[in-house]
Amino acid sequence: MSSENVEVDEVAWAPRRRFGPRSAPARRAILEAARARFAEDGYERATIRAIAADAGVDPAMVMRYYGSKAELFTATVRVASDLEDLSTVPRDEVGRRFAGAMLGRWERGENKPEEAVLRAAPTHPEAARSMQVTFEEQILPALRNAFPDDPDIDTRAGLILTQGLGTVLCRYVLKIEPVASMDFEQLLDAVGATMQHHLTAPLKDAAAQGR
Amino acid sequence: MSSENVEVDEVAWAPRRRFGPRSAPARRAILEAARARFAEDGYERATIRAIAADAGVDPAMVMRYYGSKAELFTATVRVASDLEDLSTVPRDEVGRRFAGAMLGRWERGENKPEEAVLRAAPTHPEAARSMQVTFEEQILPALRNAFPDDPDIDTRAGLILTQGLGTVLCRYVLKIEPVASMDFEQLLDAVGATMQHHLTAPLKDAAAQGR
């Protein structure tokens, strides 16, 4: 391999590797098996060998196609969750609507990738960062759209996240009673109310630091 | 069903076997090193070999004294969190006081065992169960004491847990902005208010399908 012939096309950090179309079925099978294993067993307990066995390929192929276990994980959690438009919702109902959108997916079980990343986040910084990105790209714009004139909307969105993530964690991940078995409508009512509180209640002045 | 053992030795929490007092320093060193490693690295990334190296003992000694990595973990998270008596607090201030007690420990960094168990809980069912026990033995009695006549206090305590755990998760574990860098007093005010809401706001009737 001569040096002049090598094209240094943007491979610096690009996750884009070049593979022929012949391996597409194998790659897809790997991704599918990884999604299931990660969601069910969590990041650490899901082994590459098990994923490869589920997909019917050699473990080395997983490495070849996805680089590492961490990259395979990030590939599985690449999801575009479409949050409904909240700009037309009455301001005193946004909290309830947001709670319904967030909890509803978990209640219906349409949350495989999110469950995987939430289970991995506390011990895997990359997963935690993925949650930060999801918050900034999904939740924050939706709430900014609903309250375009509120200067504190970012802080309020963060507070809403604490209530939402905590509910999801207790009910669907840790399964802590009585939250796990609580009537969904009752839970939705309470969580929606506190989210609404975070959205509209006056915030304590924190300008003491900005002299 | 109370057992007769009243004296809980700091070190003598070995599974079944009895060990001589000569190994007490080693056992204590192991427990201390494990506490630090589990809190900092999480359950899976904290290796027994590293814990043994920190404690200056052979990895096999960890197994001999604590049986397994999981048992060592449960030994480290045996914590008696002192929750203040809430029975004398005015009813409209319990939420704020509880938020201060829960978040204050994390803000001051007095939370090593809790951080370890919270990081491990999403992927380790035993850790999740440990959180259930903590909720039942610490949080629930304290709130029952503060609201002895409320028949829904268990449900309300669960709702409070969702707000509390979510806040801790976002701010101290996942470090999601803007919650992580938010002014503590402002955060405490908002979280305390929603906890108060969970405590005193009317609950939606869930008896429709209950009977």
Next chain:
DNA sequence: CCCTTACTGTCAACAGTGTTGGCAAATGAG
């Protein structure tokens, strides 16, 4: 046709993990 080249797959190996059992030294009781 063969030859070249890149892609696809298989296998073995490496360093690291939790865990186990064997064996030597130390300690204390008789």
Next chain:
DNA sequence: CTCATTTGCCAACACTGTTGACAGTAAGGG
């Protein structure tokens, strides 16, 4: 002293993520 128990060290096992060498395989050009 002898002897049994405790304490510690070491090597090994099965497993993990990861790497590299090697063998088929499809495509394209002479």
